Amino acid sequence: MKIAVLSDIHEGINRENTQKDIVALLKSWLANHTPDVFIISGDMTNGPENSLTLLNQLQNEFPRTKLLFVHGNHDIYHQDSKFARETLLGFPGNLGNGPVELNDDWVVIGDGGWYDYTFGINGFMEEQFTLGRFHDFTWPDKLYAHWPGHDKDETERYLAKIENWLRVYQGKNIIMVTHMVPFSKFVICKDDPGWDFFNAMMGSSRFGELAMKYGVKKYIFGHIHTRYHELYKGIEIICNPLGYYPYEWNHKTAEEEILSAIKVIEI
Template sequence: MKIGVLSDIHEGINRKRTGENILPIIQNWIDTNKPDVFIIAGDISAKPQKALTLLKQLRQACSPTKILFVHGNHDVYDESSVNAYETLLQFPGNLGNGVVKLNKDWVVIGDGGWYDYSYGLPEYTTDDFKKGTFRDFTWPDKTYAHWSESDQDVTDRYIRKLSYWLEKHRNQNIIMVTHFVPFSRFVEVKNDPGWDFFNAMQGSSVFGDLAKQYNIKKYIFGHVHKRYHEQCNGMEIICNPLGYYPHEWTTGSAEEEIASAIKMITI
């Protein structure tokens, strides 16, 4: 079984900046390469309704391929992120709806997740991260995402949900997916407090702890706009964002960049 993986498509920004229609390029890639499953690990767009429209469009255009999705932070930018989360569950391939069985041995378990400041620098307080402002920059989620609970409580909710599913499927081969980062080594430390302060908003080490505890075979995430693909103690770890044009792209062509960003894995 072939599984295509991509995250951080940021359709609106990349379409406007490149002047190219991003979604049909992804559709073409899927048509040509014919993966059985295509997993999008969050940040497809900047609003839940838009994300839902794009996902439905992709599903219709690529019907032989099963499209799976977890939300990113940008996908829940809304007056109510809880409502945004619910809206996105209308997409049947949203992993927040439940475990997806691929065959008798393999399942996919995931949800977008959030962050609990576990990658934050120790010299700052929880209150500092809660405000999310360093010098004159405020982390955009603080302005555009609106949960009714604290970041830690939001993260805890995901952890409880994922733990429940993982426990139920512990004897199967599991592909785990979150948008947010499960292991601290994928959080870039630049020794510049203007950057490192915001590492608090990159993910939660508990996602990684769960992955180890349940012997996850493959872990897919996004959010950090840097590509990783490695094997570690029997776990294949993939982070392959498209990222923002132009500074995060390695080519000038949307078609080439999308083709180089998508990772095809097999089970």
């Protein structure tokens, strides 16, 4: 079974900045490679309606590829992020709706997730992370995502939900998916507080703890726009973002970047 993996497509921003039809390029890749499963681990674009439209469009056009999705922080940018999260559950392949069994052995379990400052660097108070402001920069989620609860409560809600599913499927081959980063190893420290302060908003070590507790085989995430594919603590780690044009791209054209970025794994 061929599973394609990509995150952080940021369709709107990348389309505007490249003046290229990003979705058309994704479609052309899908038409040529026909994976059995395509896992998009968050940040499809900004806002739930736009993300939902793109996901439905892709799935409808490629019914033989099972499109699975978890939301990113950008997908739930809305005056009511709870409503946004629920809107995105309207996409049948949203893992927030429940685990997806790929065959008798393998199951995919996940949801977008959030952050609880477990990756926050020393020297700051929790209130500072809650405000998400360092000098004159405010973390965009603080402006565009509006949850009913504190970041920590929202993270807790995802953890409880995912753990319930992991418990049910314990012993199976589990592919866990979140948008948020599960291990501090994959959070980049630059010894520059202007950057490192925002590591608090990269994810939660508790997602990683869950993965280890339940013997997850593969862990797919996004959010951090750095690509990783390695074995860590016995788990195959895949973080495969497209990221922002131009600074985070390896190629000059959208076509080359997208065609080379999509990773395919086999189970």
